[in-house]
Amino acid sequence: MSLENRGAFIVFEGCDRIGKTTQCRLLVELLKSRDIPVLPMHFPERSSHIGQVINSYLTNSKDLPDEVIHLMFSANRWEHMNQIKQKLLEGNTLVVDRYSYSGVAYSAAKGLDFDWCYAPERGLLKPDAVFYLRAPADDLTNRGEYGKERYEKVEFQGRVAKVFDQICAKEANYWHQLDASQSAEDLHAQVADIAVKLVHRVATQDLDKLY
Numbered sequence: 001m002s003l004e005n006r007g008a009f010i011v012f013e014g015c016d017r018i019g020k021t022t023q024c025r026l027l028v029e030l031l032k033s034r035d036i037p038v039l040p041m042h043f044p045e046r047s048s049h050i051g052q053v054i055n056s057y058l059t060n061s062k063d064l065p066d067e068v069i070h071l072m073f074s075a076n077r078w079e080h081m082n083q084i085k086q087k088l089l090e091g092n093t094l095v096v097d098r099y100s101y102s103g104v105a106y107s108a109a110k111g112l113d114f115d116w117c118y119a120p121e122r123g124l125l126k127p128d129a130v131f132y133l134r135a136p137a138d139d140l141t142n143r144g145e146y147g148k149e150r151y152e153k154v155e156f157q158g159r160v161a162k163v164f165d166q167i168c169a170k171e172a173n174y175w176h177q178l179d180a181s182q183s184a185e186d187l188h189a190q191v192a193d194i195a196v197k198l199v200h201r202v203a204t205q206d207l208d209k210l211y
């Protein structure tokens with residue numbers, strides 16, 4: 001690829017313990033093996049000051065009003081936006097575990113207004129593709145370490161899934177809903193097929209913003 005080619009902005013979304021982390025890792029390994037420059041990222045990014053507050057909240061050592069933690073998750077994305085833009089423009093593909101859609105889905109599932117939840121995400125960079133991993137909520141209880149963090153409850157995850165479904169229907173032109181109950185290898189094969197084509201297709205396209 002030529003120097004002016006940018007990388008692709010790829011996001012994985014879905015409920016807790018659905019397999020996003022494994023799929024991110026497999027995709028990063030695949031792109032590396034094809035000599036495509038690639039970097040993994042994960043939101044919340046817990047190492048910053050804001051990220052540490054989010055971590056305290058998620059591990060139940062700190063309580064905050066729903067609105068406040070929502071805005072902190074959003075601020076955590078905003079504080080990394082320049083870095084994300086720079087990495088993409090340098091030609092790195094980013095494989096990101098969760099983004100704005102998790103922000104909206106988890107807060108709206110608590111009862112906050114959908115449009116209010118989406119508002120602080122406007123202006124952030126828009127992903128080129130979102131892989132939405134979907135499985136029945138009951139399946140999730142069998143997955144490793146389920147129940148350790150604040151949101152890991154079956155009933156709540158069901159509500160989160162409903163909001164993700166709603167977003168998926170609205171953003172269908174760049175969302176790919178995939179069945180997470182299949183094997184990790186089969187799922188990866190589907191992701192890989194779409195992602196490799198995407199990296200080449202968007203290389204000369206301008207970056208877009210969420211609006």
Ligand code: TMP
Pocket residue numbers: 016043044058073074097098099100102103104106107149151152
């Ligand atoms: P993680 O398990 O991927 O690190 O995410 C931690 C939790 O934070 C998970 O339950 C989803 C939730 N979350 C939000 O509520 N809002 C957000 O904006 C993000 C990125 C995650």
